[in-house]
Amino acid sequence: MSLLELSGVTRSVLLPDDRELEILRGVDLTVGAGEHVSIVGRSGTGKSTLLNILGLLDAPTSGEYLLDGVPIGRLSGRARARRRGTDFGFVFQQFNLLQGRSALENVVAPLLYARGRQFWQRRTLAAEMLERVGLGDRLDTRPEKLSGGEQQRVAIARALVRVPRVILADEPTGALDVDTGSEVMDLLDTIAQENGSALIAITHDLAVASRASRQFRLGDGVLTPIAISARSAGSLGGLDATGDDVQAEHVARPFAAAAAHGEGDAA
Amino acid sequence: MTGVVGAVLEAWDELRVHKVRVLLALVGVAVAVCAITTITAAGEMLRQVSAEQNERWSGRAATLQVSAWPTGEGGSVMPSPAEYEQVFDEIVARYAVEHSSMLRNAPAPIRFPDGTREVYTTGVEVDWATMHRFEVTSGRWFTEADADRLAPALVVNQAFLDLLGGVGVAEHPTVTIGGENPVVATVVGAFPNDWPQAEPQAYVLVDAQAAWVTPESLEMTGPPSLELWVPDGLADGLVEAIQRDVAGALSGVQADVYRSDSASYSDVDGAIRWVVLGVSAIALLLGGLGLVNIALVTVRYRIREIGIRRSFGASSGRVFFSVLMESVVATTVAGVLGVTIAVVVLHNVPLDALMGSAVQDRPGFPFSAALTGMVAAVGVGAFAGLLPAIVAVRVKVIDAIRY
Numbered sequence: 001m002s003l004l005e006l007s008g009v010t011r012s013v014l015l016p017d018d019r020e021l022e023i024l025r026g027v028d029l030t031v032g033a034g035e036h037v038s039i040v041g042r043s044g045t046g047k048s049t050l051l052n053i054l055g056l057l058d059a060p061t062s063g064e065y066l067l068d069g070v071p072i073g074r075l076s077g078r079a080r081a082r083r084r085g086t087d088f089g090f091v092f093q094q095f096n097l098l099q100g101r102s103a104l105e106n107v108v109a110p111l112l113y114a115r116g117r118q119f120w121q122r123r124t125l126a127a128e129m130l131e132r133v134g135l136g137d138r139l140d141t142r143p144e145k146l147s148g149g150e151q152q153r154v155a156i157a158r159a160l161v162r163v164p165r166v167i168l169a170d171e172p173t174g175a176l177d178v179d180t181g182s183e184v185m186d187l188l189d190t191i192a193q194e195n196g197s198a199l200i201a202i203t204h205d206l207a208v209a210s211r212a213s214r215q216f217r218l219g220d221g222v223l224t225p226i227a228i229s230a231r232s233a234g235s236l237g238g239l240d241a242t243g244d245d246v247q248a249e250h251v252a253r254p255f256a257a258a259a260a261h262g263e264g265d266a267a
Numbered sequence: 268m269t270g271v272v273g274a275v276l277e278a279w280d281e282l283r284v285h286k287v288r289v290l291l292a293l294v295g296v297a298v299a300v301c302a303i304t305t306i307t308a309a310g311e312m313l314r315q316v317s318a319e320q321n322e323r324w325s326g327r328a329a330t331l332q333v334s335a336w337p338t339g340e341g342g343s344v345m346p347s348p349a350e351y352e353q354v355f356d357e358i359v360a361r362y363a364v365e366h367s368s369m370l371r372n373a374p375a376p377i378r379f380p381d382g383t384r385e386v387y388t389t390g391v392e393v394d395w396a397t398m399h400r401f402e403v404t405s406g407r408w409f410t411e412a413d414a415d416r417l418a419p420a421l422v423v424n425q426a427f428l429d430l431l432g433g434v435g436v437a438e439h440p441t442v443t444i445g446g447e448n449p450v451v452a453t454v455v456g457a458f459p460n461d462w463p464q465a466e467p468q469a470y471v472l473v474d475a476q477a478a479w480v481t482p483e484s485l486e487m488t489g490p491p492s493l494e495l496w497v498p499d500g501l502a503d504g505l506v507e508a509i510q511r512d513v514a515g516a517l518s519g520v521q522a523d524v525y526r527s528d529s530a531s532y533s534d535v536d537g538a539i540r541w542v543v544l545g546v547s548a549i550a551l552l553l554g555g556l557g558l559v560n561i562a563l564v565t566v567r568y569r570i571r572e573i574g575i576r577r578s579f580g581a582s583s584g585r586v587f588f589s590v591l592m593e594s595v596v597a598t599t600v601a602g603v604l605g606v607t608i609a610v611v612v613l614h615n616v617p618l619d620a621l622m623g624s625a626v627q628d629r630p631g632f633p634f635s636a637a638l639t640g641m642v643a644a645v646g647v648g649a650f651a652g653l654l655p656a657i658v659a660v661r662v663k664v665i666d667a668i669r670y
Contacts, residue, residue, distance in 0.1 A: 049665075081585070100285070
């Protein structure tokens, strides 16, 4: 059984002039435990909306979303919030660290919504997590005193401290230079693998996308499997921000959505 | 349990981070709570002062006044002092009244160094001082032993002492009370004048007063009366019973028994309470409005943070509770501060003296006032947090994260 499964998911919103805007059109996606998936696409194509739906921050207009085989539509708002906290970790492009709080307090924050050992030993767990991302000596430093790379490391520690089953990364290197972005992705990959967490990354950066075992392109609300080779991605990494025209030249072979599991050109 | 603890910790953390905002909120609410608590406590004090002043005049709850005036119908005459005394003694014994005092006003010609003056003496029994919270400022009040003195004991006011040449009670001043059978009385205690330019006054044991009381003086000042200090709950029943007893025992009199203590004047007490509540409510409203204003601005400022917390797994209920708790925790801290200031202020400022009369049973800081202050603080916190909490819950998570 897949960890996540989207079938024919659509998402539309009503515009102020009463027109309906379709953001996602019949998206099918299956993600297994520990898998690394990347999604590329132009700005405004619905990548973040898809990520929000996957992370239970938003709900599909139609279609079905199964989490552990259970339709999320059956979950109450409270149950969805609980699953969001336990099963998902978010890494944002702008880090979204809580201002005025130290690195440690930022990583402690998600554990305030946990139960049992995770709640009562939150400071210890948070300190250990920061140690793992190489910030063991910056526990009491506030975000504004950290570099961009360090801030993203704090954000990664925060996303992973509850050992989520899925990490949802929205442009995780978008605010970082190429080298720092690469280091951050190395770290994210490593810890995700160590924890056995699935990683779904949305990115403009083909180098980042190429790290995934499966890649997809989202265009006009339609999700299409693609393949980005490490070689071509390396030559383009960080330069092209669309993932649209470029990717077409690097598709090794068309992917059938149903047969795509783990068969893409791995980076 | 972790949910509640987590929400409180989150609220505390939020307050710690936004110290300036919290301080602003604290100042307003702490001042309001301090005002409420002080006013409530001062109100309690005022009530105590008022009650004690009333009790000095008309006795403690419940004091019954018993009097019997001749009706004059059918040629009835005033019963003799001995008859009154007998009937009153029977009533006290029949109802086992622990504190009672016969009361009789009678003018007495007193020979002061500058001449004889007629002074109204009030004949009382020993218990009267307890029943009226009466205290001497020098010397002492009467004791049972004073009944056996050949020279009657007097407790006089300062005006009386001044007429004696300003002597002190410690010098055991004596004074001759004239009349057909002059007696020498000794001043054993003194009390302040009730008001400036007060006339000389003297208390004396009612038995000793017999030396200068005449039927003529009684015709002028009226017959003796009886005061009884009885349990509050029994007062109404005793009024009827004693009235019946006196009317039956003394012929040709109109027996009057009524309650005279301050507790029967609850209207005044009620008015004070309403004034206190009104002022408190206004102070609370002002503090609360300031807090609502600050809290609303803060929620707008924190929309992104709320979105981030939702991504951590915070349910809408948890967001609502956390935002509400921030106000409640802040105002609770403010409440503790306000109540503490009120306690310190009232402990160090002699409010009763400022109100013009020192209280005998000085009440401690009323627990009800502290409780009122804390309930008000928590209440205004919940009230002030409600609107921001609703706003916080209505924030769309996706928009909040992008905010």
